[in-house]
Amino acid sequence: MNTDEGSRSPMATTTDLSSDVNRANIEELQTSFLGKTSEYINARLNTVLDDPVLLRVAIRRCRLDCAEAERRINKLKEDNKEYVSKSEYLSLQQTHDELVKSSEQLKQNFRNAKVEYNGLKEALEYLIKDRDKYFTLCETYRATLTPRPNWERCAPIIEGGLEHWKELSIGKTSNQLVDILLNEIIGGNDIYNNVVNFIGLGIDPTVPKFLQTTSNIRNRHFMQRDVSLLIEDIWKQKIEHDLEQQNTLDAKPNFKISLADFVHIYFKRRFPDEELLQLEWGYNLVTGCRRFKTSSDIGIFWSVLLGQADEEIYHKKHLFSDNTQQDS
Template identity: 35%
Template structure:
């Protein structure tokens, strides 16, 4: 019965496929009923085939689901053996590390026990030492006396503590009356080993041979005496330079020794004071004024550094005096307003920022021990005074620092333009300075060149050796100074009085 129905359905289907009229028949909704029925029959038959295929698969494979991806990844036997070998080695190394770790733990515990025992033993020794120190009389360390008494080791041989005390008291009492043979310099007058023979001042200290085999007494000049002597030298030098109608420039190196001879009326005393100045300047290097004087005297710093600083201090003072309403010469305590001081600093240094000016005002307040807000008058002359030791106040020290800051900025601008040249010629140096400072005069520019390239020293050398300017030897001597190392130029500039004009 079923076979007959299927045959009839196939027959009808073929009839529809080959009969265009039947094939185009459709229901009221426009659907081809026969084609739709055939499609449903085809889906049903595919479903039955799939079910039959699933029934043929074994039950074990269905549970394990090996039929999905049974051989998706396969490893070679050789690779497997290598991995197994590496795994075995790692296991062996792990076991060794565990063994070493356990041994280290044992050693650590042993060291901890030993340290604990040592600490306990140390505490016991310390307790015994404290007990012994409290019950026993300490013996003084007599060897310390050898620092004060040179012959102490000889005097203390075979003496008891009481006798050593008597010796010490006797030495202290007679210390002032005994002659001290160590009050002389170890440098003899005619010995030039420790002196710079190129420096005129030191050459003058060694010119007199009549004092041969004599030593120079060390006076151990104090800082205040040294400062006063240096100030006296500066003031007399300025006076001697300005006493003629035509001002002459005398170098400090050439002036000091002649002034000492004139001051003490003796060349021998002048030599002695010269060596004492050298000793005092070396001992008081932390003092700005003394150290500056010594560096100028030895040619390390240009002399104009000192003069420029003093001129700036004088310029500020003169400007404040002009602002003072009480301009009578009989008045010793001229006063101005605090606002006038701020205005004056801004006018004198227009490129200084408000922050830099405020530092100066605070320094002035500390010098005068008063606030700019409390009082409206300012005794500005007190800002330019010195104490007994020759130290200036914080206001002038801040002025000095601000000037040094300007100098550093000025040199940095020159440095930025010269940094690409390992050797700098005189012409290159002049061009760079004129670019940085267009208002600089020819004399000032030449002063820079003379100091940086040491032209004056070279000219003195040529004069001493009496070399003609037309000879080849002279050209060979002058040629090295035509160009100079970049680092040397910057170093010489830092020791020169250079500023924006």
């Protein structure tokens, strides 16, 4: 036996050693590379580059490791698909904190709104009770008190019409409106009521003769009755004057002096030596006509005096009135 061992050649010994190394390498290559360092893997692979058998074993090992690594990666993805990245988590956390603050602010606003709502609800209930009370009171007054008159019916007899009446009556009680109406009728609310003197209109030819003066004229504050009586006398005197003129031989047919010119003659006859009185009565007559022109007779006289109407209107009106009285 010793002879056999001694008879083995060095070549055989080298071959056995190489086989042992290959078997060791194959066993190492059959162990997974997963979990190994890159230096270890590179060293293992460098030892098999010259040996096709070892290279084949290494490639098979790498394929198995790749498949295992892919399986593990897929498992990790499946296990962690419900998780988010840290940056996304921090962003969501910040958004959550902001929403919490906003929610708290909204809750506080809601509490404030609820308090305000309760206050408004109480105020509304109070107003409803107040409304019901006043409605009942109004119905009681409506059933027991006389209705308010339609005061706008007074507007036609007031100088300035409806617009002026609204200015006078705004915010006034019924008693005050009665006082205003009476004052309007007697001229108490007229703009000339507090005027002491009238300013003369001058001596221009366009000014009627009975008003031509540059002096200040005293305001006599004629009432409506005074103006009506004066106008009635002027008409009476003018009719007589026109008849006298028609009876003269040199009078023109159907010729009548104008009312404005006759008023001048009338005052000269009434106050022959009192020029100041003539002017005073003339200015007060004009002012009275302006104030009480809503009266039928005064309105006709004023229109004829201004030349806006013909004198025949007055004569026909009185002729119609006389016929009506005779028929009755």
